[in-house]
Amino acid sequence: MLFKNLIEYMGLEPGRLHFSWISSAESTKFVEVVNEVTSAIKALGPRKSMVKTPLTDIKDKATEHVDIH
Amino acid sequence: MLTYIDKIRQIAEGFLKEGTVDMVIGFRRGTLPLMNEPCLIKRPEDVKKLVWDSNCGINLANYLTNRKEKIGIVAKGCDSRNIVNHIIENKIKREQLFIIGVPCKGMIDRHAIEALFPSEIEEVVEDESRIVVTGGGVEQIWSKAEVLQENCTICIHRNPVVYDELVADLVVEQKDVDRYEDIRRIEGISPEEKRDYFNDLLSSCIRCYACRNACPLCYCPTCFVDASRPQWVGKSQDPTDIETFHFLRAFHCAGRCTDCGACERACPMGIKVRVLTKKLEKDCLELFDWETGMDVEKRAPLRTYSPDDPDDMIR
Numbered sequence: 001m002l003f004k005n006l007i008e009y010m011g012l013e014p015g016r017l018h019f020s021w022i023s024s025a026e027s028t029k030f031v032e033v034v035n036e037v038t039s040a041i042k043a044l045g046p047r048k049s050m051v052k053t054p055l056t057d058i059k060d061k062a063t064e065h066v067d068i069h
Numbered sequence: 070m071l072t073y074i075d076k077i078r079q080i081a082e083g084f085l086k087e088g089t090v091d092m093v094i095g096f097r098r099g100t101l102p103l104m105n106e107p108c109l110i111k112r113p114e115d116v117k118k119l120v121w122d123s124n125c126g127i128n129l130a131n132y133l134t135n136r137k138e139k140i141g142i143v144a145k146g147c148d149s150r151n152i153v154n155h156i157i158e159n160k161i162k163r164e165q166l167f168i169i170g171v172p173c174k175g176m177i178d179r180h181a182i183e184a185l186f187p188s189e190i191e192e193v194v195e196d197e198s199r200i201v202v203t204g205g206g207v208e209q210i211w212s213k214a215e216v217l218q219e220n221c222t223i224c225i226h227r228n229p230v231v232y233d234e235l236v237a238d239l240v241v242e243q244k245d246v247d248r249y250e251d252i253r254r255i256e257g258i259s260p261e262e263k264r265d266y267f268n269d270l271l272s273s274c275i276r277c278y279a280c281r282n283a284c285p286l287c288y289c290p291t292c293f294v295d296a297s298r299p300q301w302v303g304k305s306q307d308p309t310d311i312e313t314f315h316f317l318r319a320f321h322c323a324g325r326c327t328d329c330g331a332c333e334r335a336c337p338m339g340i341k342v343r344v345l346t347k348k349l350e351k352d353c354l355e356l357f358d359w360e361t362g363m364d365v366e367k368r369a370p371l372r373t374y375s376p377d378d379p380d381d382m383i384r
């Protein structure tokens with residue numbers, strides 16, 4: 001609860017982080033939850049912040065920079 | 070508050086002479102104005118080094134971790150609550166401690182003064198209600214109330230919660246303080262605005278970890294930010310790495326932070342890092358009816374389970 005509240009306080013959209021308790025006997029619930037999570041996340045679209053720029057991208061940018069000069 | 074010093078020295082000297090304690094942890098004058106520093110006094114003749122004024126914002130509980138000696142410690146309200154938390158977390162034993170309780174009237178915000186003063190600060194003198202700052206031929210006077218640390222203006226536990234001796238009569242606690250106005254404002258804005266707010270807030274962070282070092286809660290032998298096998302968090306200046314560090318630092322303080330302000334005071338960049346820990350503090354109060362460091366018998370929310378813990382986020 002504290003974790004979810006804090007990360008949403010920092011700007012994670014509600015609906016992106018899900019918690020669930022599913023026993024190994026609850027296959028139907030598992031399917032339901034997976035479907036719910038995927039549709040909720042699809043609706044939100046790709047995340048823009050809290051995503052780290054991969055090093056390869058940075059390298060590409062650096063090379064572009066060198067090319068220009 | 071300035072009159073406390075004679076009493077502090079007298080108690081400390083008594084303790085050391087009688088052999089009640091092996092050392093006294095208190096404050097001595099810092100090498101720079103506004104920055105008194107912690108000191109460990111072991112000989113009665115050294116107690117004259119001890120000082121007390123409105124520049125004692127560092128949290129002395131930080132210097133107790135895992136010590137084996139008998140210790141006298143000077144403690145204002147927030148220090149005493151962190152001492153309680155240390156006792157609960159088995160970082161020190163109550164029997165080892167002789168707590169010299171200091172009823173606090175608030176500490177001066179060094180960042181505010183540095184920002185307001187036009188020149189380099191050479192000297193700071195205070196009386197009961199005012200502070201006089203001089204430097205570069207300029208003199209400026211503020212009333213203390215105007216330049217208190219933000220956490221002190223909203224503090225509701227100025228008196229120590231545990232102590233063996235008091236240096237003065239207890240002060241009147243502040244009532245009807247709205248502790249969470251800023252937090253509610255941030256809670257109310259959209260996710261995009263929150264993202265921008267925190268990006269901006271943390272953008273100047275240089276990852277020096279002074280905020281962590283100043284905090285009595287951060288005593289792990291290897292901090293998650295220093296570990297490299299496994300490396301829990303990126304060590305770069307990438308905004309996501311910075312944000313992750315701050316998120317985790319704050320989260321590690323959940324249910325343990327006393328809002329003493331030592332982290333914010335220590336930050337060389339003047340970043341308001343309490344915006345994160347205070348959110349957790351607010352949630353702990355609202356969800357678990359929990360205030361840190363008020364009772365050595367009580368366990369923090371993240372260390373206890375109760376069937377009626379709020380869990381409506383679990384599907």
Ligand code: SF4
Pocket residue numbers: 128283284285286322325326327328329330331332333343346
């Ligand atoms: S996180 Fe900051 S305010 Fe909270 S206990 Fe640590 S130093 Fe004090």
Ligand code: SF4
Pocket residue numbers: 273274275276277278279280281335336337338339340342
């Ligand atoms: S003290 Fe300030 S600059 Fe240093 S790591 Fe903490 S927030 Fe960043």
